[in-house]
Amino acid sequence: MALDRWIALIILGVCLVYGYAAFFTMDAGLPPFMQRNPIWPSTFPKVLSVLASITALIILLGLEKPPAEGGKKPDIDYRRLGDYNTGQAVILLGLMVAYALLLRPAGFILATVGFITVAAMVLGERKLYILLPVAGLATGIVWYLVQGVLGIFLRPLPFFMGV
Amino acid sequence: MLEGLMIGLTTATSMTNILMVIGGCLIGTFIGMLPGLGPMSIIAIMIPVAISLGDPAAALILLAGVYYGAIFGGSTSSILLNAPGVAGTVASSFDGYPMARNGQAGKALTIAAIASFAGGTIAAVLLMIFAPMLSTLALLFHSAEYFALMVVGLSAIAAFAGTGQVGKAVLMTLVGLIMATVGEGALFNLPRFTMGMMDLQSGFSFVTLAMAMFALPEAMFLVMNPARTATQGDGSDGKITGLRITRAEARTIAPVIGRQSVQGFFIGVLPGAGATIASFLGYAVERNLATPEEQKEFGKGSIKGLAAPEAANNAACTGSFVPLLTLGIPGSGTTAILLGALLALNVSPGPRLMIDEPQIFWAVIISMYLGNLVLLVLNLPLIPYIAKVLSIPRTYLIPFILFFTLMGAYIGQNNATELLILVGFGVCATILRFADYPLAPLLIGFILGRMLEDNFSRSMQLYDGIGFVLERPMTLGLLVIAGLLVILPSYRARRARARAEGVADGD
Numbered sequence: 001m002a003l004d005r006w007i008a009l010i011i012l013g014v015c016l017v018y019g020y021a022a023f024f025t026m027d028a029g030l031p032p033f034m035q036r037n038p039i040w041p042s043t044f045p046k047v048l049s050v051l052a053s054i055t056a057l058i059i060l061l062g063l064e065k066p067p068a069e070g071g072k073k074p075d076i077d078y079r080r081l082g083d084y085n086t087g088q089a090v091i092l093l094g095l096m097v098a099y100a101l102l103l104r105p106a107g108f109i110l111a112t113v114g115f116i117t118v119a120a121m122v123l124g125e126r127k128l129y130i131l132l133p134v135a136g137l138a139t140g141i142v143w144y145l146v147q148g149v150l151g152i153f154l155r156p157l158p159f160f161m162g163v
Numbered sequence: 164m165l166e167g168l169m170i171g172l173t174t175a176t177s178m179t180n181i182l183m184v185i186g187g188c189l190i191g192t193f194i195g196m197l198p199g200l201g202p203m204s205i206i207a208i209m210i211p212v213a214i215s216l217g218d219p220a221a222a223l224i225l226l227a228g229v230y231y232g233a234i235f236g237g238s239t240s241s242i243l244l245n246a247p248g249v250a251g252t253v254a255s256s257f258d259g260y261p262m263a264r265n266g267q268a269g270k271a272l273t274i275a276a277i278a279s280f281a282g283g284t285i286a287a288v289l290l291m292i293f294a295p296m297l298s299t300l301a302l303l304f305h306s307a308e309y310f311a312l313m314v315v316g317l318s319a320i321a322a323f324a325g326t327g328q329v330g331k332a333v334l335m336t337l338v339g340l341i342m343a344t345v346g347e348g349a350l351f352n353l354p355r356f357t358m359g360m361m362d363l364q365s366g367f368s369f370v371t372l373a374m375a376m377f378a379l380p381e382a383m384f385l386v387m388n389p390a391r392t393a394t395q396g397d398g399s400d401g402k403i404t405g406l407r408i409t410r411a412e413a414r415t416i417a418p419v420i421g422r423q424s425v426q427g428f429f430i431g432v433l434p435g436a437g438a439t440i441a442s443f444l445g446y447a448v449e450r451n452l453a454t455p456e457e458q459k460e461f462g463k464g465s466i467k468g469l470a471a472p473e474a475a476n477n478a479a480c481t482g483s484f485v486p487l488l489t490l491g492i493p494g495s496g497t498t499a500i501l502l503g504a505l506l507a508l509n510v511s512p513g514p515r516l517m518i519d520e521p522q523i524f525w526a527v528i529i530s531m532y533l534g535n536l537v538l539l540v541l542n543l544p545l546i547p548y549i550a551k552v553l554s555i556p557r558t559y560l561i562p563f564i565l566f567f568t569l570m571g572a573y574i575g576q577n578n579a580t581e582l583l584i585l586v587g588f589g590v591c592a593t594i595l596r597f598a599d600y601p602l603a604p605l606l607i608g609f610i611l612g613r614m615l616e617d618n619f620s621r622s623m624q625l626y627d628g629i630g631f632v633l634e635r636p637m638t639l640g641l642l643v644i645a646g647l648l649v650i651l652p653s654y655r656a657r658r659a660r661a662r663a664e665g666v667a668d669g670d
Contacts, residue, residue, distance in 0.1 A: 003598040007594070021356065088386050089386045096586045100582030100585075103582070138563070
């Protein structure tokens with residue numbers, strides 16, 4: 001089955017779960033004075049879940065014909081993922097997750113310089129003598145902008161050093 | 164009015180105030196280019212600076228300059244990196260980013276600058292003429308009409324963003340609306356669908372979703388396909404050529420800009436409607452008004468498709484000053500912050516502002532002209548350098564884009580869980596892109612979802628049921644238009660298919 005039908009199926013599943021929560025579980029704890037309202041917190045979700053399920057079914061069952069000239073070809077053919085640098089993309093995604101998890105413990109400066117350096121090296125950059133100063137400079141500028149100018153707190157150093 | 168203009172001109176053209184305009188525009192442009200920092204945050208940051216100036220006119224002029232600069236800066240990241248940091252610039256990325264990918268980044272930025280300038284200037288003229296009348300009109304719009312207007316906006320987006328398949332676009336819009344219901348709604352104070360997680364209590368953040376839907380899949384595609392560079396085409400000789408717009412192109416976009424400035428201004432006058440709806444409706448209207456050959460270009464780098472939302476965007480931002488200056492009611496988040504600044508400066512906006520303190524009122528209006536002019540003059544020479552961002556080697560460009568998106572998401576919510584949400588949605592968005600599902604309707608559904616539900620709930624409570632649809636003719640009319648917008652493209656496609664098959668059989 002084509003990928004877009006699979007996705008429609010998954011979205012249908014999500015809508016059914018959402019609709020179940022909206023129809024059956026959300027109104028349990030509603031206080032009596034709110035039950036007299038014409039609109040409840042669950043009203044909009046109920047409407048949305050019904051509409052979305054119907055639309056997902058329409059796509060799943062192929063009730064809408066594709067346009068006469070055939071759609072535009074997507075940029076990357078998902079059937080031939082092995083032809084592309086999928087491994088690099090997955091590693092970069094893993095790096096982003098690691099960045100998210102390490103941002104607080106390791107401090108902003110260390111985490112950011114590490115992220116930029118490792119990401120560039122995964123993509124093939126080898127000139128560390130340019131890479132590290134550039135990463136450091138970018139990190140410093142962003143840190144100054146965020147901490148000094150905007151006043152948003154961003155812990156610069158790891159948790160065992162300083163504030 | 165002429166006397167007012169004279170007062171405004173003398174105030175606004177003093178040396179200090181001109182410096183304020185130039186400084187404000189520069190600061191606004193640079194900070195606006197960073198995704199995650201929209202006009203609201205920047206103006207909030209600049210308020211202490213503005214207040215310390217002491218003079219209300221100078222302060223307002225500075226803040227207005229920052230505002231316009233931020234709007235232009237937001238377009239830059241939207242066009243070059245497909246990373247719209249401000250809701251109003253999402254529509255500019257539809258045609259701006261393909262133009263940048265075709266090596267026409269300089270031209271795209273130039274068109275954006277000129278369309279923004281024209282939109283803002285025309286809107287300032289309209290502001291001058293229509294301000295008092297419009298305030299009475301804006302008061303006629305109640306929650307029911309807002310609800311219907313937003314449904315029209317969403318239908319317009321679903322209808323055109325679907326590359327012919329309205330079903331997928333409608334599904335994405337509904338998914339966006341579903342995502343908007345996560346968190347604590349304003350009208351009910353009950354956390355919904357948070358599954359017990361504290362971090363979801365305020366729902367998803369717009370910046371996180373915008374980064375995840377637009378910037379992250381692009382970055383992933385750049386990584387996966389080394390042959391796909393950030394600019395295809397022959398922009399590789401290092402010089403940014405093609406900055407100039409030919410006369411034919413100027414003639415093509417002139418009516419577009421004219422129409423969208425007016426339309427955008429009137430939509431911006433409605434409090435709450437704002438630049439987002441204006442830019443999307445502008446794109447949709449222009450697409451429908453274009454000839455069939457031109458319509459095919461929309462989404463692939465059409466100059467009309469870029470000029471329309473840019474002009475509408477700036478016009479709507481100027482329009483949102485109308486309720487502020489005439490009624491004292493802020494029309495958007497940014498004007499709310501400006502209201503705070505005015506109150507701190509001991510100026511009370513409202514119906515008496517024009518009468519009691521005409522120099523402030525007119526100085527703001529004149530500073531809008533000056534601000535737009537300064538933006539154009541300062542930014543046009545800078546565009547070649549800004550466009551050069553795309554020719555950084557990809558081993559540096561990609562980590563920086565990823566870092567940008569991470570920072571944008573973090574600054575929005577100050578919360579590292581947001582980054583995990585970013586990555587999660589980014590992966591989903593990439594998969595959706597593979598299957599040719601349009602992502603823009605999802606984002607717009609998300610942005611408008613909260614307001615849609617609030618207005619719907621308020622109307623239901625006021626009318627004690629769904630009767631408001633039939634009792635208010637404007638609401639009914641708008642909803643009918645929305646229905647037509649959704650059905651018409653599939654009807655037309657079906658007729659075109661039937662005609663094509665008929666011809667083939669007849670051979």
